[in-house]
Structures are given as C-alpha cells and as structure tokens.
Amino acid sequence: xxxxxxxxxxxxxxxxxxxxxxxxxDLPGVLWDPRVAEYRAPAWCYAELRGALREGGVVxxxxxxxxxVNRPVGPWRPPELRPYQxxxxxxxxxxxxxxxxxxxxxxxxTRTAIAAIAAQGVPALCxxxxxxxxxxxxxxxxxxxxxxxxxxxxxxxxVESITVATYESxxxxxxxxxxxxxLLVVDEAHxxxxxTRAEALELCAAPYRLGLTATPPxxxxxxxxxxxxxPVVFDVSVGELAGRWLAEFDLVVLRLAxxxxxxxxxxxxxxxxxxxxxxxxxxxxxxxWADFVAAASRSAEGRAALEAWRTxxxxxxxxxxxxxxLGALLDRHRASKVLVFTGDNESAYAIARERLxxxxxxxxxxxxxxxxxxxxxxxxxxxxxxxxxxxEGVDVPDADVAIVVGAAHGEREHVQRVGRxxxxxxxxxAVVYELVAAGTSEVRRSDERRQRLFPESEGGRSDERRQRLxxxxxxxxxx
Numbered sequence: 001x002x003x004x005x006x007x008x009x010x011x012x013x014x015x016x017x018x019x020x021x022x023x024x025x026d027l028p029g030v031l032w033d034p035r036v037a038e039y040r041a042p043a044w045c046y047a048e049l050r051g052a053l054r055e056g057g058v059v060x061x062x063x064x065x066x067x068x069v070n071r072p073v074g075p076w077r078p079p080e081l082r083p084y085q086x087x088x089x090x091x092x093x094x095x096x097x098x099x100x101x102x103x104x105x106x107x108x109x110t111r112t113a114i115a116a117i118a119a120q121g122v123p124a125l126c127x128x129x130x131x132x133x134x135x136x137x138x139x140x141x142x143x144x145x146x147x148x149x150x151x152x153x154x155x156x157x158x159v160e161s162i163t164v165a166t167y168e169s170x171x172x173x174x175x176x177x178x179x180x181x182x183l184l185v186v187d188e189a190h191x192x193x194x195x196t197r198a199e200a201l202e203l204c205a206a207p208y209r210l211g212l213t214a215t216p217p218x219x220x221x222x223x224x225x226x227x228x229x230x231p232v233v234f235d236v237s238v239g240e241l242a243g244r245w246l247a248e249f250d251l252v253v254l255r256l257a258x259x260x261x262x263x264x265x266x267x268x269x270x271x272x273x274x275x276x277x278x279x280x281x282x283x284x285x286x287x288x289w290a291d292f293v294a295a296a297s298r299s300a301e302g303r304a305a306l307e308a309w310r311t312x313x314x315x316x317x318x319x320x321x322x323x324x325x326l327g328a329l330l331d332r333h334r335a336s337k338v339l340v341f342t343g344d345n346e347s348a349y350a351i352a353r354e355r356l357x358x359x360x361x362x363x364x365x366x367x368x369x370x371x372x373x374x375x376x377x378x379x380x381x382x383x384x385x386x387x388x389x390x391x392e393g394v395d396v397p398d399a400d401v402a403i404v405v406g407a408a409h410g411e412r413e414h415v416q417r418v419g420r421x422x423x424x425x426x427x428x429x430a431v432v433y434e435l436v437a438a439g440t441s442e443v444r445r446s447d448e449r450r451q452r453l454f455p456e457s458e459g460g461r462s463d464e465r466r467q468r469l470x471x472x473x474x475x476x477x478x479x
Contacts, residue, residue, distance in 0.1 A: 004063040005179030008203030012039040047207035076118035091234040099233030100211030105419020122182035170200040178204040193221025246422040249430040255438040256321035269308040276305035316437040318347040337399040340385040343406030360386040414449035
C-alpha cells in the first residue's frame with residue numbers, strides 16, 4: 001500500500017489486494033474520495049493510521065517517512081535543563097511523544113521544547129500565536145541550532161527543516177508543506193481549546209506532538225487539545241517552583257469596599273442579571289455561558305440582563321478604592337519595577353492618565369511598545385500598565401512588583417501575569433498585589449485564581465506560606 005500526503009490529507013492507495021482494501025476501509029477517519037478514486041484521511045491521523053496498518057500486517061510504502069529520513073537535522077547544542085524540565089521531557093517521551101506540558105510563565109517552556117526537538121533530531125515545526133513570539137522563538141532556537149531556521153509569518157515565507165510559523169500563517173499554508181515535519185510543537189496550546197483555527201493542526205501529518213501552556217484548558221476545550229496535540233502529561237505549578245527555580249513571592253489580596261454609591265448601583269444591576277440567569281439555569285442546568293448569552297440576546301429581558309452584567313464588570317474594574325490603593329502602592333514601590341494589570345483597556349488608559357504610567361495595549365504600535373519595554377528594562381520607566389498584551393507573547397523585562405487591578409479571563413490569565421515578575425535573581429523576593437472589590441463576584445474569582453497558584457498539597461491544605469489576605473477595606477495599606 002502506498003501512503004502519501006496531498007493538500008493537508010493522506011492518500012491511501014491499496015495495491016488491489018482484497019484484504020488490504022478491507023483494512024483501509026475500516027480505519028477510523030478514512031473515506032472514499034470518488035474525485036480521485038482513492039481513500040483519503042485527515043493528515044493529523046497519520047500516527048494512528050500508520051500504527052493500525054502495521055498491526056494489520058500491511059506492507060506500506062510510506063512517502064512521508066521517506067521524506068523525513070532524507071531531511072536530517074543537526075548537529076544541535078542541546079540546552080541544559082533543570083530537574084523539573086528534564087522530568088517534563090521524560091514524561092512526554094514516556095507517553096509516546098504526544099502530549100502537553102503545563103509549566104508556569106518564566107519556568108522555561110521554550111527551552112524544554114528545544115531540548116525535545118534536539119533529542120528527537122527530526123524536522124520540526126513550531127507554531128506560535130503572535131509575531132512577537134515568532135521572533136523570540138527564532139532567536140532562542142539560534143542559540144542551540146546552527147542551521148537555518150525557517151520563518152513563516154510577519155512577511156517571511158521560508159520553510160526549513162526547523163521552522164517557526166504563526167498560527168495564522170500555518171492555517172493558510174500548512175496544506176502545502178504539512179508533510180515535511182515529524183514533530184509539531186505548539187506554544188500557548190490552550191488557544192486551540194477555543195475558536196482558534198484548528199486546521200493549522202489538522203492539516204499537519206507530524207506523528208510527534210508537543211503542546212506548551214501555562215494553564216491547561218478545561219472540559220470540552222481540554223478534550224479538543226488532547227485530540228489534536230495530546231493530553232496533559234506534566235503539570236507543575238508556580239507554588240511548586242517558587243523559592244528555587246522561580247523567585248520567592250508574596251501574594252497580598254486586598255479586599256476593598258465599594259463606596260455607598262457604587263454599592264447601590266452594583267446591587268441593583270447584579271440582581272437584574274441574577275434574576276434572568278437563575279431562570280435560564282432552571283430551564284437549562286447544563287448549558288454553558290455562551291448558551292446563556294445566545295438565549296438572552298433574543299429577548300428584551302435577556303438583553304437587559306447582559307447589559308446589567310456588563311455594568312457590574314465595568315464598575316468593579318476600577319473602583320474608587322482601587323484607584324486610591326493603586327496610588328498608595330505606586331508610591332510605596334517607587335524604587336521598584338512595577339507591572340500594573342487591568343481587566344480592560346479603558347481602565348488601563350484611565351490609570352495611565354491619572355498616574356502618568358506608560359500603557360501597553362493593542363492600540364500601541366510595535367515600535368512604541370518595544371521602546372517602552374527597553375526604557376523599562378533600563379530603569380528609565382518604573383511602571384507599565386496593560387490589560388492583556390503583557391499576559392503572553394511579549395518578552396517582558398525583569399520586574400519585582402505586580403498590581404492586579406482587574407482580571408477578565410480567570411486563572412490562566414492570573415498565572416501568566418504572576419509569572420511575569422518571577423524571574424529569579426540573587427536575593428529577590430517579588431510581591432503580587434491583587435485588588436478585589438469586596439462583596440462582589442470578584443471575591444469568588446480571586447479565590448479560584450489563588451487556588452491555581454497554590455494547589456492543595458498532599459495534606460489537603462493549600463500552601464499559605466506565600467499568600468496573605470488583607471481584611472475588607474485594605475487596612476494598613478497606606479501605612
């Protein structure tokens with residue numbers, strides 16, 4: 001039987017033997033294509049199909065494998081790994097080289113992946129979500145691989161045995177060269193648990209797959225990532241690495257009371273939302289948030305509930321107490337390098353205006369952003385404020401204080417933000433302030449984010465050595 005690659009799919013061409021034809025027809029994902037009178041399957045199913053054909057005793061002329069053998073890669077200068085990075089690599093290799101590593105921001109995910117590529121010595125494609133990460137990966141690969149690194153994205157269209165491509169470029173072009181790589185590395189793999197174009201993975205035939213993420217997706221999203229990249233095979237938290245491999249840090253949660261006027265608005269609007277949401281949950285208890293939004297959009301009452309929900313989020317994003325406390329913290333840490341994180345661009349710009357802090361948002365051009373980061377690195381700027389741009393995909397200079405004013409996207413975002421200040425240096429002890437609007441839904445979300453940072457130990461209690469809760473109102477913060 002001949003096995004070949006054709007525009008993001010696999011063509012299986014039996015030699016006419018009845019038994020071979022029967023085996024192919026029964027393989028999962030294989031369909032008869034009357035346009036070419038051949039059997040066809042998705043490219044990402046290569047590993048499963050190849051294994052099934054071997055088990056069936058079918059002699060296969062594998063054109064993909066022949067191509068990989070003719071494209072040797074090396075020599076490498078393998079990077080030195082820390083013990084937990086070595087453990088991650090062994091876990092991936094021990095589970096068939098098909099899986100996802102969950103490692104905090106700043107823990108060396110990229111270096112671990114490069115060690116995996118070097119150890120396999122095969123053609124590899126690395127997918128990244130942004131152009132910034134594209135160039136960071138190329139730079140890091142150049143430290144350990146002397147050969148030419150291919151680049152597909154940001155105006156470049158060069159494919160080499162080791163290639164880095166953005167998700168979007170891969171989606172557009174991988175159907176033409178998805179058979180050239182034996183290993184697929186997916187950075188920020190959690191993106192493929194959502195609406196990101198999965199064709200970028202489906203059109204690639206690589207039998208070895210390595211996913212990297214700071215926090216894994218959940219439920220249906222996790223199943224999707226597991227299917228196309230591989231299940232989580234290694235998971236280490238910030239709390240487990242802090243103190244030795246990452247900087248020691250204190251997590252200080254400040255629960256700040258709303259003003260009387262803010263409380264009146266919040267209570268009124270949240271009740272409008274809850275009334276509609278409770279009614280929806282009674283009818284559809286297993287429905288998702290997206291299902292509620294779709295259903296609510298079809299009625300005046302539902303649209304009012306969504307508007308009320310947006311009002312509460314906007315109100316708690318930057319309350320009066322958060323404004324005052326942020327000012328006190330910036331004054332207290334005026335000699336430190338501080339990253340301020342908000343839940344939306346509107347809050348980021350408000351803080352930038354009030355406190356004369358440089359904003360880093362999606363509206364800031366790349367040259368201006370890089371100039372600001374360089375000034376921050378040199379100490380000419382002492383603080384930056386951002387909503388989401390600094391969460392991932394940007395090489396942020398060393399900082400030692402983070403102030404989380406607002407969060408919009410849960411535990412994953414929080415882990416990424418905390419990781420931004422945990423680069424170790426002699427004697428460093430970082431601090432993370434989380435400003436939470438007391439008596440609102442922010443309290444519950446804060447508890448969930450903290451649990452992700454400090455998972456429960458074997459004794460059943462979370463690690464409380466590095467976290468402190470300040471009572472409602474934030475008493476003592478102005479001392």
